[in-house]
Amino acid sequence: MKSAIGAVNNTDLSMIFTDFKEITKARLAVSVVFSSLAGYLLGAYEISLVSLLLLAFGGYCMVGASNAYNQIIEKDLDALMKRTRKRPIPSGRMSVKTALTTAVVLTILGILSLLALSPKTAMFGAISIFLYTSVYTPLKTKSPLSVFVGAFPGAIPFMLGWVAATDDFGIEPGTLFMIQFFWQFPHFWALGWMLDEDYKRAGFKMLPTGNKDKGTAIQIIFYTIWMIVISILPVFGFTGRLQLSIVAAAIVLLAGLVMLFFAFKLYQNRDNVSARKLMLASVTYISLIQVVYVIDKFIS
Template identity: 55%
Template sequence: MEEIQKIETQSISLSGKFKAVTELTKARLNLSVVYSAMAGYLLGANAISGLTMLYLGIGGFLVVGAANGFNQIIERDRDLLMKRTMNRPLPTGRLSVLEAMIACTIMAFVGLYLLFLINPLTVGFGAFALFMYVLVYTPLKAVGPIAVFVGALPGAIPALLGWVAATNDFDIEPGVLFAMQFLWQFAHFWAIGWIADEEYKKAGYVLLPSRERDTRTATQIVLYTLFTIPVSLLPFFGITGSLSLSWVAALIILAAGIFFLIKAIKLFKTREIKDARALMFASIIYLPVVQLVYVIDKFI
């Protein structure tokens, strides 16, 4: 089997290899991370630097892409057991482990170097996120639900990263951006975990907080959604330094939060996969909407 995969890997064209590396980075998901980083940058910047934004965008994309790639290298055997991941570049043999390692290492070093060109804090947080995601979160996924908490730490870095790229300073403002994205991830990831629970278990992953699609898990989803909403509104109360919100922006964010919460409560009531999917889409809408409102409110 390994010899067949090797022959298939060698026969793939250069363009096919490039496409496989792009898939390794989870490019579409990666762009949402860059979006959060750019929002954080615009919120923190007094004067916008196109060069800094370029370094942040490309550097952030490469570091996240490397993290996603290293994750797939480590999980390649488990990925083969799940329909949602069995067609990734490594399980299909479109990339060898060595090729993936080389690509991810280059992306990591180039990405971190670009973040270093911005300032020391930016590269520090970028390196922390890469380390936590690859060497702590990824191994813990096979241990149990604790992985979700640990994974939320690097997952909450992007907006914070953008702020420190703009200011070279860590204070309450990036702390609030971090806290909001940290709390948001639980409902988001557990909705995905609810949908893919059977698939995850085939690969040996048990990631829902109670380990089952039950009331305990649904309760925690509702609670973390509830926690996310007031944290998202903290800038309205004038206690978050230079990060502030007008009452109009606060009302829009509150409305988005209520929509998000309604989806979480619906899942609590029904415990059906279709409602977990609705919650997942609501979470995907919520975070970028809140970040966009923050940015627009600053500049109008």
């Protein structure tokens, strides 16, 4: 009897943990934490393990809170899409009250953790939550400009790490912000291209022209080129302490050109297969260049 009760409890705990991962979008949150830690390592004069842990925990909480608020606001729309209808709220596994409580607790824990690093870090974290939930989320059903607005909170994590390490906002974190800002357009438009039919079921307007056409593909190419240009700027010495060696810049440039190749393939083919390849290339690109930036700092 006890073993049966234990099995039930273990199942319940497993489901709670699974729902927590889904409501906070754990994979996305971890990738955001990775970006912020990379930014910290780039900015830090001396590395503090406590600061890294606070940044990782606070970053996860802030992203998790944003995603939870997002799923509360969009619960009815999520129920209309194949990709999201099995999320905790639309599936009925989690109540709105539970999700809201989770979001509020994560917000408080996140802000306190980032505040322990510096007031500026906490401020940027709070701004990211506000923009994501109060501007980006409601704008998704109204205008393709939502992607532009959403790129601001999405670009904060890389920059946030530098600010957490230095308590300073200047050309260096500004450059990190711009790299991730421009990266988001080809990334999210490739994703939007793949999921266009599903998004339209919920009334989301994610593609810049509203359609999977040449206009959208051209804009993807345009923003990818800007991303490449900004990502190699540190090799020219214009960006303060944020610097790149020639070898590192060549690697970053090559990674960007690979992404640009897939952007041109999307323009040529205009199909979901090409969009998926671009999306996967973009995910690889952002993680790769962050690793290259960090390694280059410590070996140069």
